[in-house]
Structures are given as C-alpha cells and as structure tokens.
Amino acid sequence: MKITLKILICAVLFMLMPMCCSAENVKRIAVLDFDSASGISNWWSSYSWGGNFRPGEAVASALTTRLANSSKFVVVEREALDAILREQKLGASGAVSPETASEMGRLIGARYLVIGTVTEFSLTSDGGGGSIRVPISGISLGLGGKANKRVRVSCECKVVDTVTGAIVMASSARKDMTVSSGGLSGFYRGYDLGGRGGELPSSALGKGIYEVAQSLANDIASGKF
Secondary structure, three states, X not given: OHHHHHHHHHHHHHHHHHHHHHHHHOEEXXXXXXXXXXXXXXXXXXXXXXXXXXHHHHHHHHHHHHHHOOOOEEEOOHXXXXXXXHHOOOOOOOOOOHHHHHHHXXXXXXXXXXXXXXXXXXXXXXXOOOEEEEEEOOEEEEEEEEEEEEEEEEEEEEEEEOOOOOEEEEEEEEEEEEEEEEEEEEEEOOEEOOOOOOOHHHHHHHHHHHHHHHHHHHHHHHOOO
C-alpha cells in the first residue's frame, strides 16, 4: 500500500512538472505609452476624432492587446498600470531610462518593460478631390472627386529587464498605406450624410497602428530573453 501511494504521489508530481516549468517560462511584461518624435505635429486635432488622440498611447494599447494574446507573456493591464504610475507620480510615457526601469518594474510587478517611440505618424494627400456644392431644397450636397491619402506609421521599441536594467532586445516597424476617398457627401436638414473623409484618417491610421503593433509583438514574442 505504501509503495502504491508513493507511486501515485510521484505520478502526480511528474504530471505537474510541465505546468510549473511552463508557468516559469511565462514572462510578466508591461507596455508603457510610447513617446512621439519631436517632428510629429498634432495635425489630427483638426478632425472630429482627434481631440484627445495620442499616437503613442494608441500604439501602446494595440501592442498590449497583441502581447496578451501570446502564451509567452502575462501582461500588466493598462488600467492597473496607469493607476499605479499616477499614484506614484510617475509618467506612463516611453521616456524611461534603464536606470529608472528597476523601480518601475518593482512598483508594477513586471520583470520586463516595453518602452518606445512613434518616429513617424503622417497623413498626406495628393491634392486632388475637389468638390462642387449643389444646393437642392433643404439639401446641401457635395460631388467630390477622388484624392489619394498616404498614411505612414513608424515605431521603434526596446524591452528593458527591470532586474538588471539591460536592454534585452530592440525592434522597429513601419506601415505605409494609400487610400482613396471621394464620392457623395453633405447634409440633409441637419443630418450628416457622411463621405467627407472625416473618418478616413481614423480608419486608415488605425489599420496602420494595428499592423505596426502586430509586427512589434511578433518580434518581442520571438525574442530570446
């Protein structure tokens, strides 16, 4: 009976070993808001969606989601991260040196910090797409031409070990897109008929942000640290 019990205990421990090893291999990581390069102007503030928009925060949020979907990481939730940093009066941006990473890691309970910079964030037009206003009894319509919008999102990031202060990996990503807009737009008795391009930058840039974040997440997940 004693031998049988010992065999049973050994079998249970043997089954639990892979789970323990797997748990040890899962890294606890946090993503801080990315900085924006000094040359980037806040051109998006002229759009209805751009009032409180911050490129670095958008990239960090997208990257956090994609790292959380990886089995390699336990990711500190952004709400918890922001709350801790606010309480400690620390900034949540990417302006973190390896020297200050140790204290931050201790406070938020993360072994690794992802810090980064949005190096390019632009929306340009080829200048086309003029429109003609057509007033019709209670309706104001615009017959718009087509204009090409060119989007570029570029980022670079570093992963810092909060124990040693060392940068254990670095990565960069860029996404270029060209989107056409145009067609019928205007208002009817106060109702917005859409089509004026107000949502185009949000959609195109959003896709660029997501693809850049996915590229960075793939590099970080495959990193040997």
